[in-house]
Amino acid sequence: MEAALLQGETLKVRSVWISDVHLGFRGCSADYLLHFLQHVECDYLYLVGDIIDIWEMKKRLYWPQEHNNVIRTLLGKAKHNTKVIYVPGNHDEMLRDFNGVVFGNIEIRNETIHTTADGKKLLILHGDQFDGVVQFSPFLAKLGSRLYDYLLRANRWVNYVRRKMGFPYWSLAAFLKHKVKNAVKYIGDFEKAVAHEAAKQGVDGIVCGHIHRAEISRIEGVDYFNCGDWVESCTALVEQQDGSMEILKWADLHQAPNVQLAQVS
Numbered sequence: 001m002e003a004a005l006l007q008g009e010t011l012k013v014r015s016v017w018i019s020d021v022h023l024g025f026r027g028c029s030a031d032y033l034l035h036f037l038q039h040v041e042c043d044y045l046y047l048v049g050d051i052i053d054i055w056e057m058k059k060r061l062y063w064p065q066e067h068n069n070v071i072r073t074l075l076g077k078a079k080h081n082t083k084v085i086y087v088p089g090n091h092d093e094m095l096r097d098f099n100g101v102v103f104g105n106i107e108i109r110n111e112t113i114h115t116t117a118d119g120k121k122l123l124i125l126h127g128d129q130f131d132g133v134v135q136f137s138p139f140l141a142k143l144g145s146r147l148y149d150y151l152l153r154a155n156r157w158v159n160y161v162r163r164k165m166g167f168p169y170w171s172l173a174a175f176l177k178h179k180v181k182n183a184v185k186y187i188g189d190f191e192k193a194v195a196h197e198a199a200k201q202g203v204d205g206i207v208c209g210h211i212h213r214a215e216i217s218r219i220e221g222v223d224y225f226n227c228g229d230w231v232e233s234c235t236a237l238v239e240q241q242d243g244s245m246e247i248l249k250w251a252d253l254h255q256a257p258n259v260q261l262a263q264v265s
Contacts, residue, residue, distance in 0.1 A: 049089025
């Protein structure tokens with residue numbers, strides 16, 4: 001697959017999951033996502049929440065052309081042979097009021113089931129329902145979001161210096177968050193909670209986002225998939241034609257010469 005990408009060929013897969021794009025937020029890597037969408041063909045495309053950052057847009061209006069291009073590309077795929085399903089998250093939660101409605105061939109579902117090519121049933125939801133901080137204290141969740149914004153601004157400057165010195169992209173936010181997660185666990189363990197929900201619903205696995213950490217693992221007999229984000233890591237979860245699943249780190253595979261992560265504005 002990597003060789004094909006390096007040759008600029010189109011990546012053809014059965015299904016794609018992306019989450020936590022945060023369009024409308026300055027830290028969104030819209031150029032990378034647009035490059036990915038232009039180089040992938042799929043039968044199913046799942047938008048697993050926080051695609052539009054309405055929280056951020058309520059504070060300040062930021063919507064450059066690149067963010068508009070992402071929306072236009074998604075609508076274009078929905079119009080031409082790709083089934084696109086939008087599963088809202090906490091940053092775009094107002095869309096949950098439109099469960100079952102279709103806008104521009106994009107169907108909104110608060111949660112849905114995907115059947116893989118090899119017959120496995122996967123529950124798809126954003127995952128904020130199982131984050132104790134978001135669920136039980138919206139104030140703390142938004143306070144954390146504000147601190148996260150400051151961290152991402154620092155991240156842009158760190159990577160500006162790294163690029164000048166010839167070093168590759170590195171996520172300060174992801175590094176610190178991983179360290180914090182190892183020291184202080186969220187109320188109710190997020191990953192075990194979503195796996196428990198999948199088991200309760202009698203499916204084989206679960207696909208979610210929310211915590212900005214791409215992962216494939218097996219938890220208590222359930223397949224756990226997190227598709228990551230397009231702020232820090234630029235990752236997507238894909239299903240191959242045989243039903244096998246993998247995570248693509250587009251920042252490592254891309255060949256877009258004018259795309260840079262976390263540019264300093």
